[in-house]
Amino acid sequence: MSPPLVLIAEEQQDLRHQVREYLEQSGFRALPAASASDIWNALKAMPVGVLVLDAALRGPDGMDLCRDVRERSDVPIILVGANSSEVDRVVGLELGADDYVAKPYSHRELAARLRAVLRRGRNERAIGLRARSEARFDGWRIDFARREVSDEQGNLVELTAAEFSLLAVLLDHAQTVIARARLMELAGVRDAPSSDRSVDVLVSRLRRKLSRGGRAAPIVTVRGAGYMLTAAVERR
Incomplete structure (x- = not known):
């Protein structure tokens, strides 16, 4: 079975590549995305396992991009934002995210959260089978x-x-x-x-x-x- 594909939709180019390198070294497959159109193209063309979505990817309307993705896909979303307040986490979840990570975050923490989201999917299948x-x-x-x-x-x-x-x-x-x-x-x-x-x-x-x-x-x-x-x- 091939490793899960993580779509990294991150505004900062350096961070996109750093996260991609770390995740690939950690056993994931990773694909960078620099815009909303990159996200849509990837979701249409390949089986994305998890989307890591920067809330600032579309400027002041970045949080709404999370809602747009959720309306068109059931892919798990880890929303990344510059703010770490409870209000931001709640808003992210209300818009359809499955998890919220505040910047700056460690690559190790992100990998752990990705595994948790993927494990959740496996648990769903196990529950359904049982x-x-x-x-x-x-x-x-x-x-x-x-x-x-x-x-x-x-x-x-x-x-x-x-x-x-x-x-x-x-x-x-x-x-x-x-x-x-x-x-x-x-x-x-x-x-x-x-x-x-x-x-x-x-x-x-x-x-x-x-x-x-x-x-x-x-x-x-x-x-x-x-x-x-x-x-x-x-x-x-």
Whole structure:
């Protein structure tokens, strides 16, 4: 099996090449991208495993590029930004990123986060295999092989890689409280301070997407303990 391909969309040319060299020495395949058009061309032409996206790649509208990529692709995105505040991390996640890294960052940290995102994808496949190929709950159908979520009418709901992983874990532990730390690990923010809201944003996004007709998604917050999917799950 060939190493995963990492698309490095970085504004600074020197950093692009430095990151590429380090990742290739670390066992990845890496492809630099200097513009939004480079990203679109790469996503169309080859199976990109992860996108490392510089929030400044498109100037003041750089963060919106993350949203544009998410709308057109489900490739995992690690957003890189010059700011490290909680607000920036939350905004990045709201726009569809799976993880957020603040500049300056070490190449070693980036490689570790890339492995975590790729490991998350493997965990999704393992969960799907263990739970057969399909799950149903509260009128929703989950196809693990295709990574699709649809309602009773067959309408698809678009989930990011992080949102799908979060849902898969909740389904795997239905009607059981999942500790917040476990979900933080899934979201790739295990080393963040306890006040970090990244996992809460993911849960909020998932709830919003699985709520319909004035009916809230069956994901509850258990104060001081974590989160729980309250609906019964049928496996097929």
